[in-house]
Amino acid sequence: MSKKALPDKEKIKSIIATDCGSTTTKAILIEQRGDEYRLIVRGEAPTTVEAPVEDVTRGVLNAVTEVEELVGRKILDKEHILKPKRGDEGVDIYISTSSAGGGLQMTVAGVVKSMTAESAARAALGAGAIVMDTLATNDKRLPHQQIERIRQLRPDMFLLSGGIDGGTVSHVVALAQIIAAANPRPRLGATYKLPVIYAGNINAREEIKRILGEKVELIITENLRPTLEKENLMPSRHKIQDLFLEHVMAQAPGYKKLMEWTDVDIMPTPAAVGNIMQRIAREFNIEVVGVDIGGATTDVFSVFKGIFNRTVSANLGMSYSISNVFAEAGIENIMRWVPFDIDERDLRNRIKNKMIRPTTIPQTLEELIVEQAIAREALRISFEQHKALAVGLKGIQQERTIADVFSQTTTGETLVDMMTLGMIIGSGGVLSHAPRRQQSALMMMDAFLPEGITRLSVDSIFMMPQLGVLAEVHPEAATQVFVKDCLILLGTCIAAVGQTKEGHTIVKGKIRYKSGREEEFDIKYGEIKVYPLPVNEEASLTVVPSRGIDAGQGKGVSFETTVYGGVVGIIFDGRGRRPFNMPTEKSKRIEKLNEWFKAMDIYPKF
Amino acid sequence: MAHIYTPGLKVVEKTILRKERVLPLPGEVLVGIGDKVKAEDIVARTHLPGNVNMINIANKLAITPSDIRRCMLKKEGDKVSKDELIAKSSSFFGLFKYNCTSPIDGEVESISEVTGQVVLREPPIPIEVIAYVDGVIEKVKEKEGVVVKTEGVYIQGIFGIGGEEIGEIVVAVDSPEEELKPESIKPQMKGKVVVGGSFVSNPVIVKAVEVGVKGIIAGGIDDQDLRNFPGYDLGVAITGSEEKGITLIITEGFGVIKMADKAFTLLKKYEGFKASINGATQIRAGVIRPEIIIPLGEVSLKEDKEEEKELSKEGGLVIGASIRIIRQPHFGKLGKVVSLPAQLQRLETEAKVRVVEIELESGEKLILPRANIELIEH
Numbered sequence: 001m002s003k004k005a006l007p008d009k010e011k012i013k014s015i016i017a018t019d020c021g022s023t024t025t026k027a028i029l030i031e032q033r034g035d036e037y038r039l040i041v042r043g044e045a046p047t048t049v050e051a052p053v054e055d056v057t058r059g060v061l062n063a064v065t066e067v068e069e070l071v072g073r074k075i076l077d078k079e080h081i082l083k084p085k086r087g088d089e090g091v092d093i094y095i096s097t098s099s100a101g102g103g104l105q106m107t108v109a110g111v112v113k114s115m116t117a118e119s120a121a122r123a124a125l126g127a128g129a130i131v132m133d134t135l136a137t138n139d140k141r142l143p144h145q146q147i148e149r150i151r152q153l154r155p156d157m158f159l160l161s162g163g164i165d166g167g168t169v170s171h172v173v174a175l176a177q178i179i180a181a182a183n184p185r186p187r188l189g190a191t192y193k194l195p196v197i198y199a200g201n202i203n204a205r206e207e208i209k210r211i212l213g214e215k216v217e218l219i220i221t222e223n224l225r226p227t228l229e230k231e232n233l234m235p236s237r238h239k240i241q242d243l244f245l246e247h248v249m250a251q252a253p254g255y256k257k258l259m260e261w262t263d264v265d266i267m268p269t270p271a272a273v274g275n276i277m278q279r280i281a282r283e284f285n286i287e288v289v290g291v292d293i294g295g296a297t298t299d300v301f302s303v304f305k306g307i308f309n310r311t312v313s314a315n316l317g318m319s320y321s322i323s324n325v326f327a328e329a330g331i332e333n334i335m336r337w338v339p340f341d342i343d344e345r346d347l348r349n350r351i352k353n354k355m356i357r358p359t360t361i362p363q364t365l366e367e368l369i370v371e372q373a374i375a376r377e378a379l380r381i382s383f384e385q386h387k388a389l390a391v392g393l394k395g396i397q398q399e400r401t402i403a404d405v406f407s408q409t410t411t412g413e414t415l416v417d418m419m420t421l422g423m424i425i426g427s428g429g430v431l432s433h434a435p436r437r438q439q440s441a442l443m444m445m446d447a448f449l450p451e452g453i454t455r456l457s458v459d460s461i462f463m464m465p466q467l468g469v470l471a472e473v474h475p476e477a478a479t480q481v482f483v484k485d486c487l488i489l490l491g492t493c494i495a496a497v498g499q500t501k502e503g504h505t506i507v508k509g510k511i512r513y514k515s516g517r518e519e520e521f522d523i524k525y526g527e528i529k530v531y532p533l534p535v536n537e538e539a540s541l542t543v544v545p546s547r548g549i550d551a552g553q554g555k556g557v558s559f560e561t562t563v564y565g566g567v568v569g570i571i572f573d574g575r576g577r578r579p580f581n582m583p584t585e586k587s588k589r590i591e592k593l594n595e596w597f598k599a600m601d602i603y604p605k606f
Numbered sequence: 607m608a609h610i611y612t613p614g615l616k617v618v619e620k621t622i623l624r625k626e627r628v629l630p631l632p633g634e635v636l637v638g639i640g641d642k643v644k645a646e647d648i649v650a651r652t653h654l655p656g657n658v659n660m661i662n663i664a665n666k667l668a669i670t671p672s673d674i675r676r677c678m679l680k681k682e683g684d685k686v687s688k689d690e691l692i693a694k695s696s697s698f699f700g701l702f703k704y705n706c707t708s709p710i711d712g713e714v715e716s717i718s719e720v721t722g723q724v725v726l727r728e729p730p731i732p733i734e735v736i737a738y739v740d741g742v743i744e745k746v747k748e749k750e751g752v753v754v755k756t757e758g759v760y761i762q763g764i765f766g767i768g769g770e771e772i773g774e775i776v777v778a779v780d781s782p783e784e785e786l787k788p789e790s791i792k793p794q795m796k797g798k799v800v801v802g803g804s805f806v807s808n809p810v811i812v813k814a815v816e817v818g819v820k821g822i823i824a825g826g827i828d829d830q831d832l833r834n835f836p837g838y839d840l841g842v843a844i845t846g847s848e849e850k851g852i853t854l855i856i857t858e859g860f861g862v863i864k865m866a867d868k869a870f871t872l873l874k875k876y877e878g879f880k881a882s883i884n885g886a887t888q889i890r891a892g893v894i895r896p897e898i899i900i901p902l903g904e905v906s907l908k909e910d911k912e913e914e915k916e917l918s919k920e921g922g923l924v925i926g927a928s929i930r931i932i933r934q935p936h937f938g939k940l941g942k943v944v945s946l947p948a949q950l951q952r953l954e955t956e957a958k959v960r961v962v963e964i965e966l967e968s969g970e971k972l973i974l975p976r977a978n979i980e981l982i983e984h
Contacts, residue, residue, distance in 0.1 A: 144657065147660075170721045177716065177723055180716070182658075185630070185631075296842075320842060321842050323843070324842050345830060348860075349859075352859075353933070356843055357932045357933070358889060360975075360977055361957065362933075363934065363978060364934065364954050367934055368957075435956035436956065
C-alpha cells in the first residue's frame with residue numbers, strides 16, 4: 001500500500017529514517033558514499049506524545065535537529081523535512097516506524113485454543129501487535145464471561161478466525177455472535193466502529209456478515225488456517241498493518257501530520273524488526289533469535305527451520321513495565337545476578353521511581369548492575385514465553401516411520417532449538433547502549449543460555465526498525481548498512497550441555513588462529529573464559545567435550561569448527577546447561593558472580 | 607538547541623483549564639453553552655447496552671439449529687421476563703416435551719439458525735457524566751458530551767490511585783517535610799481532600815478510608831504500602847479504576863520525599879476551597895498524570911489567549927530553571943540549572959551522556975545526566 005510515487009531507487013542517495021518508540025524517537029541519516037550506503041549520524045530525542053506537546057512530530061523534529069547539528073548541514077526547513085536533496089540541503093526520502101501510542105493492541109479469537117486461536121495469535125503478533133487476549137470456544141470461559149472480557153478490553157482491532165475451509169461453520173458463527181453481543185468499542189475514538197478482520201472458514205462468510213456487518217467495521221480476508229496442515233498468515237498480517245495505519249495511527253497525537261511527511265507507510269516497529277530479522281536468516285543461512293527489549297515491551301523473534309515467529313511480552317520492559325518484571329520474576333531471581341546487598345524497601349522504591357519516571361538512566365555502577373540484573377530476567381521470561389508460542393502446528397497428522405516409534409515426538413513442540421541456533425541478535429536500549437559490549441554478551445548468555453556454538457551480536461545503535469522499513473524501499477541499502485554499521489559482532493559463545501563436578505574439565509581443545517598461532521584451552525565446570533579474537537577474524541577450533549558432555553555434536557563427541565571473532569572474542573561458557581545452576585549459598589553465589597564478571601571484564605570494579 | 611524538551615509536572619496558581627466530559631456511547635447532553643455548572647452537576651447521560659445471556663436453545667430442546675424458529679415463542683425484539691417460557695418442543699407425538707425459560711428480564715436480541723443460540727439482553731444500564739469541575743459550559747458536542755471551562759489552581763502529581771473525587775482541601779501537616787500520621791486523620795475530615803507532607807503510609811490510608819476521606823495528597827509513598835493499598839503489586843502504571851473508597855495523589859515519587867514547596871504553599875493557601883482531584887495515571891505514550899484542580903471564582907466564555915498559553919507552552923531547560931533530581935543518588939533534591947555543557951560526559955557507569963550542572967538548595971554543585979532531572983514548571 002505505497003501511497004506516494006517514490007523517486008527512482010538510483011536517485012535515492014540520502015535517507016532520513018526515524019523510529020518513534022514509546023520513550024525515545026531515534027533518527028538516522030543514511031547516505032551513499034562511493035558504491036555503498038552507510039550510516040552517517042544518529043540523533044535522538046524524547047518521544048512527545050505527552051502533554052504539554054502531545055504531537056509526535058515534535059519529537060521527530062527534535063531528533064532530526066540533532067542529526068542536523070551532528071552532520072553540520074541543513075535537513076529541516078523550519079518545521080519540515082526538506083525533500084528532495086538539493087546540493088547540501090535536505091534528503092531524498094523520509095521513512096518511519098512507530099510503536100508510540102502503546103503500539104497496536106489486538107484481541108484475537110479462534111475456535112480451538114491450540115489450533116485456529118493460536119494461529120490467529122501468531123498472525124497478529126507477526127504483524128506487530130500486542131495480543132491482549134485470545135478467545136476460543138474451549139478456553140474454559142462461559143459466553144457471558146467472554147462477552148464481559150471483550151467489553152473491558154477495548155482493543156484497536158479484532159481478528160476472528162476459526163474452522164478450516166469447508167469445515168463446520170457453527171463454532172465460528174457462535175464466536176461472531178459473542179463479539180456482536182459484546183458490541184466492542186475501539187480504544188481510541190468513541191465514534192467509529194471497531195475494525196474486525198474475519199479470516200476463518202470461507203463458508204461462514206455470509207453468516208458472519210449478517211451478524212457483524214452492521215455492528216463493526218468488518219473486513220474479510222483469506223482463511224488463516226485453510227487446512228489443518230497449513231497456516232496462511234500473510235493475508236491477515238497485511239490487513240492488520242493496513243488497518244493499523246488507517247485506524248490506530250490516525251488517532252494518535254500528531255500522526256496524521258507524520259503520515260503526510262513519510263514517503264512510504266509508517267510501519268509498526270516490531271513488524272519492521274521482523275522484516276530485517278528474516279532477511280538476516282536468509283542471507284546468512286542460519287537460525288536466528290532476535291530480541292528487542294524496550295521500555296514497555298520485549299519482542300522476541302526467531303527463524304528456525306525457515307519459520308518466522310514473533311512474540312511480544314506486553315508487560316516486560318525496562319522502564320514503563322520495569323515494575324512488572326520485578327513482580328513476575330520475583331526479587332530472588334533478580335538479586336541472584338547482583339553481587340552485593342541492597343535493602344529490599346529501597347530497591348522496590350527505586351524500581352517504582354523508574355516506572356513513574358521512565359526516561360531516567362543509571363548514574364552509579366550499583367544502579368547499572370541492578371538494572372542489568374532486571375534486564376536478564378525480562379529477557380529470560382520473554383524467551384520462555386516465545387518458546388511456548390513458537391511451536392509447530394498442533395493437531396495435525398504426522399506420518400511416522402518405524403524409526404519414529406521410539407522418539408515419541410508429539411505435534412506442537414517448540415521450534416526453538418538452542419543447539420542449532422546460529423546467532424542471537426540483541427537490540428533495545430539496555431543491550432544496544434550498555435557501556436561495555438561485554439555486558440550485553442553476558443546478559444544474553446545468562447538470559448538465553450545458548451548451547452553449542454552460537455554467535456552473539458547487538459544492534460549497535462538500535463536501528464533495526466529503521467532498516468526494516470528501508471528494506472521495503474531499498475533492500476540493498478538496508479543490507480549494506482546492516483552489515484557495515486548496524487550489527488556489532490560480539491563474538492562466539494561455546495557452551496557445553498551437561499553437568500560435572502566443580503573444577504573438573506567440561507570441555508578442552510585447541511584454537512588455531514589465522515596467524516598460525518595455536519592455543520590450548522581447558523575449561524573447568526562453573527567457569528567462563530574469554531579468548532580475544534577481533535571482528536572479521538576467524539579461527540579454527542578443536543573441541544573435545546568430557547564424557548557425557550555435549551558441545552554441539554553429541555555427548556562426548558569431539559569436533560572441528562570455525563568460530564568468528566567480535567569485540568568480546570571467543571567465550572567459553574563452562575557453567576553447564578540443563579539445568580543451569582547458580583550456587584544457592586549467598587557468599588558462594590557472590591564469589592561466582594565476581595569471578596564471571598572478572599572473566600568477562602564487564603565492570604570497572606567487582 | 608532549537609527544541610530541548612524536558613519532562614516536568616505543572617504546578618500553577620492561575621490557569622484556564624478545559625475538561626472534556628464525554629459519554630462512552632452517544633446519548634443525551636443535559637446542558638447548553640454558557641451554562642454555569644457545579645462539579646457535581648450531571649451534564650450528560652446515556653444507557654449502556656445491558657448484559658447479555660446466550661442460551662443454546664437447540665441443545666436444550668433437543669432439536670437441530672435450523673428448527674429453532676419453529677420452537678421459539680418469542681421473536682427478536684420481544685420483551686421477556688425471568689422464568690418466562692421462551693421456547694418449547696415436543697417429539698414422538700408429544701411424548702417428550704422440552705421447555706426453555708428465560709434466565710433474565712430483558713429482550714430477545716437474536717436467534718441463530720446456524721448455531722441454535724438465542725441471545726437475550728438485559729435492560730440498558732444508565733450512565734451519567736458529571737461536570738467534575740465548577741465552571742461554565744464552553745462547548746457542546748451533540749450526543750457526546752461537553753467541554754467545561756474553569757479557571758484556578760492546577761497541580762499535577764506524578765502518580766495516583768483511584769478516580770475522580772470532589773472535596774474541600776484540608777491540610778493536616780505543618781510543613782512539606784512532615785510525614786502524615788494516622789492520628790492526624792480526624793473524623794471531621796470526612797468528605798474532604800487531605801494534604802500530607804513528605805510521606806503517606808498504609809495505616810494512614812486505612813484510617814482515612816474509615817473516616818470517609820475523599821482523597822489524600824502527599825509527597826511520597828513506599829512501594830510496600832502501595833502494594834497493601836490496592837492489594838496487588840502494580841506492574842505497570844496504569845491506574846484510575848481502583849475502587850478503594852479513596853483517591854491518592856503522590857506528587858514526588860516513591861520513598862519519603864518532601865512535597866515541592868510550590869505545590870504545598872498553593873494547597874495551604876487554598877485550604878477550605880473545593881478541589882476536583884483524579885488519581886488516574888497512565889505512564890505510557892499518551893501519558894496521563896493525576897491532577898488537583900481548585901476552581902477560583904467565576905469564569906467567562908470570552909477569549910483568553912494570554913492564559914491559554916500558560917498550559918500549552920513548551921518546557922525549556924535553560925540556565926536558572928528550577929529542577930528536581932529524579933534518580934539516585936540525589937533523588938528528590940531540588941536545585942537550579944547552572945550550566946548546560948554541550949560535550950557528552952562520562953558517568954561512573956562509563957556511559958557517555960549529555961549532562962547538566964546544577965546547584966542544590968544547599969549550595970552544593972552537581973553534574974548529572976540530563977535524563978535524570980525534571981523541570982518544576984511555573
